[in-house]
Amino acid sequence: MKFIRIGRIVFLIIAIGGILASSLAMAQNSSGLKQLFYKGNRFYKEAKYEEAITAYKEIIDKGYESGSLYYNLGNCFFKKGEFGRAIAYYEKAKLLMPQDRDLEANYRHVKSLVQQQGSGFEKYGVAGALERFYSRFTINGMTVFLFLLYLTAVLLAIVFVIIKIPRLYFGMGIFALTAVFILTFFMLRERSLNFGRQAIVASRQVQAKFEPFERATTYFTLSEGVKVKIISRNDGWCKIKRNDGKIGWVRKEQLQSI
Amino acid sequence: MLIKKIRFIFLFLLIFGFLTLPAISQEISLEVKVDKSKVSMSDKLKLSFTFRNVKTPPAYSLSGIDGFSSRYIGPSTVVSVVNGQMQSSVTQNYLLTPLGKGVFTIGPFFVNIKGKTYTSNSLKVEVTESLSQDSVPEDIPANIQESLQEKIFAVMKVDKIKTYVNEIIPVNIKLYLDNRLDIQDIQYPQIKHEGFFLGEYQLPKQYGIIVRGSPYNVVEFNTTIAALSAGEFNFGPARIQCNMSVRRKSRSGMFGSFDEFFQDDVFENFFGRHQTYPIAVETEKKTIGILPLPVEGRPEGFEGAIGNFTLKVDVEPKEVKVGDPVNLKMIIEGQGNLSTVTMPQIASLKEFKTYEPQSETKDNSKVFEQILIPRTENITVIPEIKFSFFNPGKDSYQEIIKEPIAIKVLPSDSKSNPLVLEYDSPDSVSAREVLGKDIAYIKEHPGKLKTKQTSHLYSHKGFLLLQLLPVCLLLGVIAVYKKSERLRTDVKYARSLRASRQARRHLFEIQGLLKQGKTGDFYDAVFKFLQEYLGDKFHLPKGITVDVVDTVLKPKGISDSVLGKVKDVFKECDMARFAPTDFTKKQMEEALKGIGEIVDYFERNKV
Numbered sequence: 001m002k003f004i005r006i007g008r009i010v011f012l013i014i015a016i017g018g019i020l021a022s023s024l025a026m027a028q029n030s031s032g033l034k035q036l037f038y039k040g041n042r043f044y045k046e047a048k049y050e051e052a053i054t055a056y057k058e059i060i061d062k063g064y065e066s067g068s069l070y071y072n073l074g075n076c077f078f079k080k081g082e083f084g085r086a087i088a089y090y091e092k093a094k095l096l097m098p099q100d101r102d103l104e105a106n107y108r109h110v111k112s113l114v115q116q117q118g119s120g121f122e123k124y125g126v127a128g129a130l131e132r133f134y135s136r137f138t139i140n141g142m143t144v145f146l147f148l149l150y151l152t153a154v155l156l157a158i159v160f161v162i163i164k165i166p167r168l169y170f171g172m173g174i175f176a177l178t179a180v181f182i183l184t185f186f187m188l189r190e191r192s193l194n195f196g197r198q199a200i201v202a203s204r205q206v207q208a209k210f211e212p213f214e215r216a217t218t219y220f221t222l223s224e225g226v227k228v229k230i231i232s233r234n235d236g237w238c239k240i241k242r243n244d245g246k247i248g249w250v251r252k253e254q255l256q257s258i
Numbered sequence: 259m260l261i262k263k264i265r266f267i268f269l270f271l272l273i274f275g276f277l278t279l280p281a282i283s284q285e286i287s288l289e290v291k292v293d294k295s296k297v298s299m300s301d302k303l304k305l306s307f308t309f310r311n312v313k314t315p316p317a318y319s320l321s322g323i324d325g326f327s328s329r330y331i332g333p334s335t336v337v338s339v340v341n342g343q344m345q346s347s348v349t350q351n352y353l354l355t356p357l358g359k360g361v362f363t364i365g366p367f368f369v370n371i372k373g374k375t376y377t378s379n380s381l382k383v384e385v386t387e388s389l390s391q392d393s394v395p396e397d398i399p400a401n402i403q404e405s406l407q408e409k410i411f412a413v414m415k416v417d418k419i420k421t422y423v424n425e426i427i428p429v430n431i432k433l434y435l436d437n438r439l440d441i442q443d444i445q446y447p448q449i450k451h452e453g454f455f456l457g458e459y460q461l462p463k464q465y466g467i468i469v470r471g472s473p474y475n476v477v478e479f480n481t482t483i484a485a486l487s488a489g490e491f492n493f494g495p496a497r498i499q500c501n502m503s504v505r506r507k508s509r510s511g512m513f514g515s516f517d518e519f520f521q522d523d524v525f526e527n528f529f530g531r532h533q534t535y536p537i538a539v540e541t542e543k544k545t546i547g548i549l550p551l552p553v554e555g556r557p558e559g560f561e562g563a564i565g566n567f568t569l570k571v572d573v574e575p576k577e578v579k580v581g582d583p584v585n586l587k588m589i590i591e592g593q594g595n596l597s598t599v600t601m602p603q604i605a606s607l608k609e610f611k612t613y614e615p616q617s618e619t620k621d622n623s624k625v626f627e628q629i630l631i632p633r634t635e636n637i638t639v640i641p642e643i644k645f646s647f648f649n650p651g652k653d654s655y656q657e658i659i660k661e662p663i664a665i666k667v668l669p670s671d672s673k674s675n676p677l678v679l680e681y682d683s684p685d686s687v688s689a690r691e692v693l694g695k696d697i698a699y700i701k702e703h704p705g706k707l708k709t710k711q712t713s714h715l716y717s718h719k720g721f722l723l724l725q726l727l728p729v730c731l732l733l734g735v736i737a738v739y740k741k742s743e744r745l746r747t748d749v750k751y752a753r754s755l756r757a758s759r760q761a762r763r764h765l766f767e768i769q770g771l772l773k774q775g776k777t778g779d780f781y782d783a784v785f786k787f788l789q790e791y792l793g794d795k796f797h798l799p800k801g802i803t804v805d806v807v808d809t810v811l812k813p814k815g816i817s818d819s820v821l822g823k824v825k826d827v828f829k830e831c832d833m834a835r836f837a838p839t840d841f842t843k844k845q846m847e848e849a850l851k852g853i854g855e856i857v858d859y860f861e862r863n864k865v
Contacts, residue, residue, distance in 0.1 A: 030707060037704040044700050065710050068701035075700045097705070102698035109697055140715040147725070154728035158735050192714065 033059050040072060049076045067097030074106065083114045084202035084224040088256035091200065091227075095258070098136050114225030134187045139195065142188045146181060153177045194229065199240070199255040201226045206255075208248025212237035219248040230257065286311050288378035290365045292354075294471030296384045303354040303383060304331075305364065310347045312371055325362035325385065326354040356385040409436035412447070414496050414541035416483075422549050424564045425650045426457075426482045426595045431496050433539060437466065437473035440503040442534075447479055447498045450543070453491035457482035484595050488550035494543035501534045551648050557657045559603045563647035565594010569602060569658040571643055573665060580670040584610075584630045586640060591623040594647070601626045602660075605641035609633055632667045639664050750797040757794035761857045764791070768853075772846050780846055781834035784853060788827060795860055804828040820859045823852045 040055035053076045056069055074089035090107040097103060137145065153174060160170040201222045209216035212234050220242070222228065228240040231247065238255055241247045286309070293304040303326070331351040338345050354364075365380035415430040431447050446459050463478040485491065551564070572587040588602050596619050610630040618625045630640065639662035646657040715721050745752045764787045771780040789802050796810055807825050830849055834841050 033707050034704055037707075041700060041702065059704075059707065060710070063710050064707045066705040066707045068703065068705040069707070072700040075697055078697050102701075106697040109695060143715045143721070147721075150725070151728050154732050157732055161736055161739055188716070192716070195714075 033062065033064055037069065037072075044072065044076060044079075047079070049079045052076050053080075065092075065096070067093045067100060067103070069093075070096065071100070071103050071106070074103075074110075078106070078110055082202065083110050084200050085256045086110050087114070087225050088200035088202065088258055091198075091258045094135065095138060095195075098138055098141075111225065114223065130183070130187065134184070134191070139188065139191055142184060142191065146184050146188065149177055149181045149184065153181070196257070197230050199228055199230050199238070199257040201228065201250075201254065202256040203254045206250055208240065208242075208246070208250050210248065212239070212249040216249070220246050222250070227258075228255070230255070286371060286374075286376060288367070288369055288376045290367060290378045290381060292364065292381060292383055292471075295382070296386065296471055297356055298386050299356055299359065301356070303356070305352045305354050307350040307352065307367070307378070308347050309350075309369075309371075311345065312348060313346070314348075323354065323362075323364055325357050325360060326364075326383075327357060329353045329355075359385050359387055361385075409439060410434065410441070410502075410537070410539055412496065412498050412539040412541045414447075414449075414494055414544065416493060416544045416546065418546075419544060420547045420549065421485060422551055422564060422648065422650050423486070423488055424484050424551075424562065424595050424598045426484050426565065426593075427546075429481050429483055429493075431479040431481075431498070431541060433477040433479075433498055433500075434469065435475045435477070437475055441475075442501045442503060444477055444500040445498065447496040447541075449494055449496040451483060451493060453487065453489070453548075454483040454485055454493060454546075457484070484597075485546070485548040488548050490545060490547050492543050493546050495540045497541075498539045500537060500539070502537050503532050503534050552653075552655075555655050557646040557655050559644060560646045560648070560655065561598075561600040563590075563594070563599045563645070564650060565592055565596075565598075565647060566649050566651055566656075567592035567594060567599070567645070567647050567658075569643070569645045569660060571660045571663065573640055573663050576664070577666040577668065578632060579668045580632055580635050582631065584632065584640070584665060586628045586630055588626045588628070588643065588645075589623055590626075590645065593622065594650075596622075596624045599624045599647070601628070602643045602645035602658075604628070604643050605662075607641070609637050632665075635667045635669045637665065637667045753794040753797055757791050758861055760794075761787075761791055761861070765850075765854060765857065768850060772843075772850055775843065777834065777841050777846065778838040781831045781838065781841070781849070784827065784849055785831035785835075788824070788831070788853060788856075791857065791860075792824075804832075817859075820856060823856055827852050827856070 036055050036059050040052045043049070043052035043055060053073060056073050056076070059065075059069055070089045070093035074086045074093060077083075077089060078086035087107070087110050090103060090110065093100070093103050094107065134142065156170065156173050156177070159165060201224055204224050206222040206224075207218040208220050208222055210219050211217075222242065226242070228242055228250075231239040231241055233239070233252070234249075236252050237249045238252055239247065240250050240255070289308040289310070291306045291308065293306075294301070297303050305328070329352065331353055334349045334351065336347045336349070361382055361384045363380055363382050365378050367378040369376050369378070410433075412431060412433045415432075417428045417430075418425075421427050429449075433444065435441050444462075446462075449456060458481065460480045463480075464475065465478075466473055466475050468474070483493065551562075567590050570589040570591065572589070574585045574587070578584055586604075590596075590599050590602070601615050601617065607630065610632055612631075613629045615626050615628040617627075642662050643660040644657065646655060648654075649656050745755065764783075768780065768783050768787060771783055789800070792798065792806065792811075793800060793802050796814075798806065798810060804825060807821050807828075811821055811824065827849055830841075830845070
């Protein structure tokens, strides 16, 4: 009996030690990442944008990311005059911190500077308003929102069973919740389908070709800052789809994926 | 019969008289006419030989006209009755083709009619290599004359080719149309006017003139332009679209070349069909140099007005009370670009409350009306009014200054001064702030650095499992609610449930009594237990006896062995009540076992 107890204590100590050690290692790792971030900031202050970008990208290469990191990268590219890439990084940042006001302001500013070829393809009306509303959420935020809607519906049902609220109110409540749920569900579906498959045109004028090689005929041109959807990749080329549905091939380095 | 004859004779005489009378009374005359006095070598000339009052004129052979070869086209006859006198004329038409350059005299011709020789007039025709300039209005460019379109062409005239920005320049476009052409649906000219503001067209004028001896219709369009910025700009060409109606030759079927058409005699295809062709006529373009307004000598307060203007100021009424409106009317009149005219400057209106001025543009004037409301009775004048403009005619700026106008302001009637409500005067509004535009600064802190997102919450297994929780919760709540609801409403169910729940407790108590060896109490408890248990289980009134076995339990199809046991236990209890000492512990244990089996049976089998 005693033996078992001692064994338990030993096990507990080892476990706690292990957790402490791993979290210490993580903390060390994260402090290293933070140092890289601050290094990038210093370069930015000295207007060494290229070096700043290198420092920030090192964090990404290590497999880490944050909204502020992408935001700073966007700023660096903006300062370098690469508006397309700046937009792309701001878009990435928006996925992680959609409610940041500086980010929104910078994003709008850069957008206003690039020639708005794509503006004609932007969604207006109800669809546009919905898209703008849901762009305030991250994908996980939307997921949680969906879950909360579901939970509310269940609670409403429980209340209906126990307190006996009028059937009409219950029906209306369930209808409204279901409507919002379906809408959010499809928006989330759209967002998750697009996740990692969108890109921003990063060069001034990009020619989209019919085939993935240089000598192919140009189909249409894309101006910097336009958002496209990547359908597939092939040997340094990306098959992209513009918002108006036109599909063409563009060289990989002319795009910055979101 | 006689009357008929007389009528016939009368009619005959009348007709005969009509026909012969003029022949007797009218003089015979000859006249030679050409349609042009000047032709080029490539052109043809129509010569008409008119015989008046000759019934059958000879087909006069015109061979041997100096410098021309001739071809007879055909006759035409005109009969007219003037003041009861009939005149007839027959015209023989000839087409003359020039053989060489020079001035040639045609005629006089001598014709012998009924033995009498008549002499015609003579005329001079000039034949040129190409059409000479002097017979043509000077504004028609030379290259147009040679071209095929000399029958229809347009000329644009711009008054000035050096002008100032915003100066109004009149533009005149003339469309020349050969009289013989059938032109319809003439549209207003469309002018390429990059860099210019194009005014509205006035109503077009239409009149006829003679160009190179041929009659032309002229349609004249007038408009104005104003340059928008300094530099050198091309103005025009102006393009006029219209439709031309052409008689198609029935014999040729196809309409020939343009050239051919024009060379045909108009009367030749009188019965041809009509066909409409759209044509467009273009003028030449003009290059106009536009000068910026000079900086030198620009008066203070100059707002861009250009032209030659006068200023008239009117104040109504000149005697007011504090708080009553004064109407200040400023009329700017003259030639120039009225759209550049802004309201004259009034020196200082601090003592007045002002409203937004109203302006109205008329043909040659612009009227500004400013309502002024005096704030105090100390006001004696409406301040000086200044208006400056650039006069392009004199290439200089001009300034008109109107002296202050005296007005009399009386104190207000109302005791509750001041009547004039104070608003922010325009002076107190700060100049509109110009904001810079750039991106916000970078983030100082990295925020939460997380491993890169490759999957999202919705694909997490734990999260997906979590989705079952609310459903389970709901089902649980419903189940509990339903059960409690049944317990509340269904007494039979509630009792049956209570029977099962309390059976085990009671059996335990009974076991206690057995251990203590209290035989009487034991059998009492057993009896009570059976009564309660069976009563609850089968929803029977209290105080059941052994009869219940046959009346209630048997019809429910309960096995005989169990029924027997129930009967046995009831009987044993009855006996034990009267002689408790007769029962051994073993019997008691048997009894306990018996009720245990009974309960077991009823709990296991649904009855």
